Amino acid sequence: MASPAEARWQDAKMTSERLEVQRTIAAVPATIFRLLCDPQGHVAIDSSGMLIDATGDPVTAVGDSFVVHMDREALNDYPMGLYDVTVTITTFVPDREIAWTILGQIRPQIGHVYGYTLAPVEDGTLVTSYYDWSSIDPAWKDAGIFPVLSEGALRATLGILARTVARGGFGASA
Numbered sequence: 001m002a003s004p005a006e007a008r009w010q011d012a013k014m015t016s017e018r019l020e021v022q023r024t025i026a027a028v029p030a031t032i033f034r035l036l037c038d039p040q041g042h043v044a045i046d047s048s049g050m051l052i053d054a055t056g057d058p059v060t061a062v063g064d065s066f067v068v069h070m071d072r073e074a075l076n077d078y079p080m081g082l083y084d085v086t087v088t089i090t091t092f093v094p095d096r097e098i099a100w101t102i103l104g105q106i107r108p109q110i111g112h113v114y115g116y117t118l119a120p121v122e123d124g125t126l127v128t129s130y131y132d133w134s135s136i137d138p139a140w141k142d143a144g145i146f147p148v149l150s151e152g153a154l155r156a157t158l159g160i161l162a163r164t165v166a167r168g169g170f171g172a173s174a
Contacts, residue, residue, distance in 0.1 A: 017134035019151050022126060023158040027165040029095040029118040029125045034058075035164065036098050036116055039066040042087070044164055047156035048149060052082070059098075064089045091115060099130075111136045127161065129154045 025032060035041035039054030049071070056066025065088040072080035083105065090113060091099035099115025112133040119126045131149060133140075 018130060018132040019149075019154055020128055020130045021151060021154045021158060022128045023155070023162065024121055024123050024125065025127050025158070025162045025165060026124040029120055031165055032116075032118055032125055032127060032161065033095045033098065035161070039068065039087070041164075042068065045157050045160045047153050047160055054087075059089045059092065062089050062092045064092075065103075110140050127158060129158055 035045070037058045037060070039056045039058070043051045043054050051068055052071050053069040054066055055069070059066065065086050067084050067086055070080075070083050070085055072083065085102045085104040087100045088103055089098065089100050091097050095118060097115065097117045099113050101111060101113050104110075110133075112131070113135070115130050115132075117128040117130075119128075131154060
């Protein structure tokens with residue numbers, strides 16, 4: 001059973017194979033969506049320290065992709081060092097939702113999904129960040145290594161997103 005402190009931070013849609021966290025950010029959905037479509041935006045708001053740089057153009061549709069240059073040593077869990085992954089967009093609803101999967105050198109491919117939903121609210125945008133590993137390859141389910149990122153990391157990324165938008169990063173004026 002969760003302690004009172006843990007229960008206070010638990011979002012309703014958490015499951016054993018999906019994390020979801022929310023935060024209201026003082027910006028319109030289009031501003032936040034523009035940042036989430038930009039490969040450099042992903043690097044700018046990453047709280048894990050693993051995303052070092054990105055190569056590619058902003059995404060505009062399902063199937064679009066870009067490369068992220070990673071450093072797993074930031075987590076200090078697996079000695080993978082520097083490597084690249086391809087982010088491939090799986091959901092793209094302008095100003096409402098964006099999601100992607102990660103394609104890397106590991107086989108079989110893992111199949112976990114990261115995403116954001118955006119909903120306009122009185123004070124800006126209710127941003128939901130999610131991390132879903134419910135459809136990962138059975139080999140990875142059996143390995144018992146998920147979630148790789150914690151609920152706290154998702155929350156921290158939302159904090160960095162709010163700060164980045166507030167500072168005028170990535171086309172914050174809309």
